[in-house]
Amino acid sequence: MHLDPFELHRPATVDETLALARELAPGFDYLAGGTDLLPNYKMHLNVRPHLIALDRVSELQEYSLDRLGAMVRLADLDRDPQIARHYPALAEAVHGVATPLVRASGTVGGNLLVETRCFFFNQSYFWRASLGFCLKADGDRCHVVPQKEKCYATFSGDLAPALMVLGASVEVAGPEGRRTLPIEQLYAAEGDGIQRVHLRPGELVVAVDLPPEGRHLHSTYRKLRARPSYDFPELGVAVSLRREADRLTGLDVAVGGLETYPRRFPAITQPEVGQTLDSEGIGRIAQAIQSAVRPVHNTAYPPDYRKRMTGVFVRRALTDLWAARGAS
Numbered sequence: 001m002h003l004d005p006f007e008l009h010r011p012a013t014v015d016e017t018l019a020l021a022r023e024l025a026p027g028f029d030y031l032a033g034g035t036d037l038l039p040n041y042k043m044h045l046n047v048r049p050h051l052i053a054l055d056r057v058s059e060l061q062e063y064s065l066d067r068l069g070a071m072v073r074l075a076d077l078d079r080d081p082q083i084a085r086h087y088p089a090l091a092e093a094v095h096g097v098a099t100p101l102v103r104a105s106g107t108v109g110g111n112l113l114v115e116t117r118c119f120f121f122n123q124s125y126f127w128r129a130s131l132g133f134c135l136k137a138d139g140d141r142c143h144v145v146p147q148k149e150k151c152y153a154t155f156s157g158d159l160a161p162a163l164m165v166l167g168a169s170v171e172v173a174g175p176e177g178r179r180t181l182p183i184e185q186l187y188a189a190e191g192d193g194i195q196r197v198h199l200r201p202g203e204l205v206v207a208v209d210l211p212p213e214g215r216h217l218h219s220t221y222r223k224l225r226a227r228p229s230y231d232f233p234e235l236g237v238a239v240s241l242r243r244e245a246d247r248l249t250g251l252d253v254a255v256g257g258l259e260t261y262p263r264r265f266p267a268i269t270q271p272e273v274g275q276t277l278d279s280e281g282i283g284r285i286a287q288a289i290q291s292a293v294r295p296v297h298n299t300a301y302p303p304d305y306r307k308r309m310t311g312v313f314v315r316r317a318l319t320d321l322w323a324a325r326g327a328s
C-alpha cells in the first residue's frame with residue numbers, strides 16, 4: 001500500500017479555504033487529522049489530486065464548553081475534566097474512538113464526516129479488484145445487497161450519536177455563506193453510504209455548538225466492538241434524560257454503527273416524557289428501537305446480533321441513568 005502523490009494546500013482562514021475549494025472543485029478533499037482519509041487513500045479509495053489542509057485555519061481551533069471547533073483534537077476533549085463532568089456521553093464517546101495515537105491527530109470535524117464503512121470497501125485495491133469493484137469506489141454493483149442503486153456502507157463515527165442526544169448543532173461554511181443545522185440534519189436519512197451528508201459542494205464544517213441545557217442532562221454512550229482497545233463501533237448507543245421527582249422531563253436516544261447514518265428516535269422517546277420510567281417503560285422503549293433499526297451484513301458482527309444488542313444497550317443505559325443518584 002502506498003500513498004499516491006497529491007498537492008497540499010494550507011490556507012489560514014475560512015475565506016481562503018473556501019476560495020481554494022471553489023478553484024479546485026471537484027478534485028480535492030479537506031484534510032483534518034488524516035486518520036481516516038489517508039488510510040483510505042492508501043487503499044486507493046476515491047483518491048483526489050488536491051488536499052486542502054485545515055490545520056492552520058485558526059477559527060476551526062476554537063474550544064469552549066459551548067463550542068467545539070472542527071479542528072479540536074479528540075485527545076484534547078478526552079483529557080478535559082470539564083467535558084467529562086458536563087457532557088458524559090461525549091466524553092465516553094471520545095474515549096472510545098480508536099487508540100490514544102489516533103485520538104492525538106483525529107478531530108471533531110473529521111469524526112463527524114468519517115467515511116462510511118463496509119467489509120467490501122475497506123480493503124486493498126488488489127482485494128477489491130479480485131472480487132469486482134463496488135458502487136462506492138470504481139464499480140457499479142453492491143456485494144452486500146445485490147443491486148446497482150444503493151450503497152449500504154455503515155456510518156461508524158462515535159461522536160455523532162452522543163452529540164445528537166446533547167442537542168448539538170453544527171455550523172458549516174460554503175460558497176453561499178454560513179448556516180447552522182441540528183446535528184442529525186447533517187446526515188442524509190434518505191441518502192445512502194455514498195450520499196451520506198447534507199453538505200453542498202465545497203462546504204466546510206466550522207464548529208459544533210453545544211446548548212447550555214446539555215449540561216443539565218444525564219447522559220451516556222455505550223459502544224459494542226470486536227476489540228475494545230481499537231475498533232470502530234459495531235453499535236453505538238447514546239442516551240440522555242432529565243427527571244423531576246419520579247417523572248421524565250426529557251429523553252433522547254441515538255444510535256450509530258448500524259445503518260448509513262446516525263439516527264435519533266423522537267417518535268419513540270417523546271411520548272414517554274411526563275411518564276415514570278419503570279422497567280416496563282424501559283423494556284418498551286428498548287424493544288421499539290431494536291425493531292426500528294436495520295443493520296446489514298457488512299461489518300464484523302452479524303446484523304441480527306447487532307440488532308438484539310441495540311435493545312440490550314438501550315435498556316441498560318436507560319436503567320443506569322434513571323437510577324443515577326440525584327438524577328434531575
Ligand SMILES: Cc1cc2nc3c(=O)[nH]c(=O)nc-3n(C[C@H](O)[C@H](O)[C@H](O)COP(=O)(O)OP(=O)(O)OC[C@H]3O[C@@H](n4cnc5c(N)ncnc54)[C@H](O)[C@@H]3O)c2cc1C
Pocket residue numbers: 029030031032033034035036037038039054070071074096097098099102105106107108109110111112113114115156157158159203204205206230231232233
Ligand atoms: C485504527 C483506526 C481505528 C479507528 N477507530 C475509530 C473508532 O473507533 N471510532 C471512530 O469514530 N472513528 C475511528 N477511526 C476513524 C478516525 O480516526 C476518526 O473518526 C477521526 O476522528 C477522524 O478525524 P480526522 O481528523 O483524522 O479526519 P480526516 O481523516 O482528516 O477526515 C475524515 C473525512 O472528513 C472530511 N473532513 C474533515 N474535517 C472536515 C471539515 N472541517 N469540513 C469538511 N470536511 C471535513 C475529510 O475530507 C474526510 O473526508 C479509526 C481510525 C483508525 C485508523
Ligand code: SF4
Pocket residue numbers: 117118119120121134135136137141142143144145150151152153193298
Ligand atoms: S454496501 Fe455495497 S456498494 Fe456500499 S461499500 Fe459495501 S459493497 Fe460497496
